[in-house]
Amino acid sequence: MKSVYKLSRRFIHLQRYYSSLANSNADTTIYSLSSGHGKCGVSVIRVSGPRTKHALQTLISPKYEPKARHAYLKSFYHPQTKEVIDKGLVLWFPGPYSFTGEDSCEFQVHGSLAVIAAMLDALGRIPGLRPAGAGEFTKRAFYGGKLDLTEVEGLADLIHSETEAQRKQAMLQSSGTLSRLYDNWRKHLISCAAHLEAYIDFAEEENIEDDVVQKLNKELRLLISEIRDHLNDQRQGEMLRNGVRTAIIGAPNVGKSSFLNMICQREVAIVTPMAGTTRDIIESMHNFGGYPVIFSDTAGLRKQTQDAVELKGISKARECIQNADLILLIADARDLMKHLKVDNQIMLFDYEKAYLQQLDLDADALADKRVKLVANKIDLLTTLERKKLSQIENLLCLSCKEPATDDVQQFLQGFEGLLQELCGQPSAENPRITHARYRQQLERCIEYLNIFLNEYAPDIFPDTAISAQKLRNALKCIERITGHVSCDDILDVIFKDFCIGK
Structure with missing residues (x-):
């Protein structure tokens, strides 16, 4: 025994x-506008807590007995002036079968600013009720075990x-x-x-x-x-939630800023013929096939420069590279053509390594980063040269200055496939x-x-x-x-x- x-x-x-944990605020009743602010067709005002039913009867009628989870069209009266505030729907959710686990209700009223203000004022006049804080309904659902x-x-x-x-x-x-x-x-x-x-x-x-x-x-x-x-x-869930941080890097004047403007379809970055125009990091978020991407345009990387501001920009670019999930390595298509072999083949890995060295970047240090090579300025190539580049597997080609519909569409498809590979597909079987x-x-x-x-x-x-x-x-x-x-x-x-x- x-x-x-x-x-x-x-x-x-x-x-x-x-x-x-037990809910330490179970003795108070809270209320708030739960729908969006501003003028709209319908606004929803939520109430939760032990005095919810009393609030319902105060605004409608002392004899009103609500039926759970049924919508009724009612007039709402101010508790002091007894004037009609509005006519709308009311829904009653007795605890524990509610979002918060407490007695709750919703007033669905017209979405004018005056109606919302009058309803909130009326609820504030009822003893035992107070305005809800940020996330307080959800917090009560957490404490209530919901x-x-x-x-x-x-x-x-x-x-x-x-x-x-x-x-x-x-x-x-x-x-x-x-x-x-x-x-x-x-x-x-x-x-x-x-x-x-x-x-x-x-x-x-x-x-x-x-x-x-x-x-x-x-x-x-x-x-x-x-x-x-x-x-x-591979941090797929975190990348999808926070956005795939994508650093656009390359030598000066290869078209990094032009690429960002083309992707965003607006002039986000300044583009000039002068090398080293971009100094600071320019960021822009974009939706690619349902995947969030945060593009970061960086200063052109080169080993030697006497400009102190450009040196600061290069330093920031290197820091951006270290924090990136994906690196888009922009190269001049004409430079890429010089590395084509007789059989029209090219070892992209070898070219990327040589190109990174040219930019004074250590390829081994970026081994854990996903690097994608993008050939820009294909409009400066001959038809035969463009055909040769298009045959190279895993190479994205385009012209930021003269974007052809087919080239852009092909690039977008390739880039969306890359994002899907990086972020994966959310599934109930394999939560991330x-x-x-x-x-x-x-x-x-x-x-x-x-x-x-x-x-x-x-x-x-x-x-x-x-x-x-x-x-x-x-x-x-x-x-x-x-x-x-x-x-x-x-x-x-x-x-x-x-x-x-x-």
């Missing part, structure tokens, strides 16, 4: 330790998504694809921790198998392998890491698990209780991702980017 009591206490402790942190961040990404691929990835994450994966690992670690705790407490008193640690080690090695496979994603903090915590989780496994190597007899702490630390790393442990500092960062009313 003593052993059963100790085991029960251990599991009760674990259950309390792994429970989600969303974990990965789903919250997926929802934020969905709100801020600008391209189709970003929308798909954010929608999958907000629907719980990452949450389910991490929660499965969390439950697995909880099970391992529970078995180890039982082994520590009762190995000498009860009939517990001696090979429990060996079985535990085997399970943890499999878990490490799964997490490593998840980490080995979308935030740097996920990657950091998963890497730390593996570190703790490896320490635990190393301490339980053959012929090593560690302090089991101390080693168990490594396992609990690994578990905390997973829980910091999903929000199952206290993480107020993380919450502040996440919710600061939410808009008021969400």
